[in-house]
Amino acid sequence: MAPSPVFKSGNLAVITGGASGIGLALAGKCAGYGMNVLILDNSGSNLNSAKAALAGKVETCEMDVSKTEDWEKVKKNVEEKHAGKVDLLALNAGIGLKGSWEDTAYFHKTMDVNFFGVVHGLSTFVPLIQQTSTKDSPAHIIVTGSKQGITNPPGNPAYNASKSAVKTLTEHLSYDMSKSSPSTSVHLLVPGWVFTGLTGDTPFAQEKKAKPAGAWTGAQVVDYLETKLAEGKFYIICPDNDVDEATDKKRMLWTAGDLVEGRPPLTRWRPEWKETAEEWMSKQKV
Incomplete structure (x- = not known):
């Protein structure tokens, strides 16, 4: 099956959490197609390493997805350097804090990054995408969810709630964009067990931990994502080596x-x- 037409030389991909894990693998995939890639991440050192590791037209920007002023900075960059045209928007940044029921800071921080990081990305770029996406030059919006936001296993209520909210938000976005911008497709990426920074992998470390046998790599997730994008799937529920x-x-x-x-x-x-x-x-x- 031919890849999605969004993977086209000269198109722009904007990826949050793009300096490690799934985001970094997606950045590499896009760069391999000759796309312009703007990687957004809160780790300056990882951004520097990612830029050095990836071949192609790669820009980086250190930012906090929970802060609207940082999104305004990114928007200005895209408007000035890319005429405001975003072809692939991947809202992938996330954290996996642990906390107790009396720890309100744990709930606020988790929601600020995992949920409002998506809200801010959409409020920043959806209006631009609606203006520039066309039948001949379609756009994709990819939001990273979690199986924990669907089956809700006990152990981390803030994380589960944040990813459940992301699922609901992305479902609404898909419906709304089908009316206001039918050339823009929306996709909920739901990884399985992936060896990333959230699960023990340290990007660009000199001494790397071994990947657990049951986990997928970020590259495997992105290859699966690419296939499902070509098929036009909204729900992209990834298996892994255990499930x-x-x-x-x-x-x-x-x-x-x-x-x-x-x-x-x-x-x-x-x-x-x-x-x-x-x-x-x-x-x-x-």
Whole structure:
């Protein structure tokens, strides 16, 4: 299958969290197609290393996605250097803090980056994309979600809530853009287990940890993303080396059943429901 037409020499890709992990892999993919790439990240050292590591037309900008003034700086850059035309916008930056119910700072920081970082990116660039995306020169908006925002496993309520909000926001965006800018496609990228900075990988470190056997690399996620973009998929639910697509579908169906069947929430993890859930999923064919 031919790649999406957005991967075209001279087009502009703007990628948050682009100096490591999935974002860096996507930046490399775009640069390989001859695209102009603007990498946004909060780590100046990683940005310098990423620029040195990637061949092609790569720019970098150190910024905090939770700050609107930083987004204004990025917008000015794009308007001055690229005539305000963004062909691929990837809102990928995220953090995975841990905290307790009484720790309001943990909730605020997680939402500021994971949710409002997306909101700020959309409010900055959606108006420009609506003006410049055409049938002959379509645009993509890719937002990185998480399976934790869908199946909601216990252990990190702020992160799960932030990614659930991102899912809802991106679904609304897809619908709205289908009306206001039909040449712009919107996609929710939902990685599986990926070896990134959030899961123990340290980008550009001299001594690298070994990738766990069950995890995918950022490059594998981006290759999968490229295939699904060409197919026009909105929900891009990535498998990994431990969890296949069928298992993901069964888990999502069981989670939806908590609501539909009137069960308590998170029954997959409740001792009194765990055996029932596993038996149900073992019998499903999806």
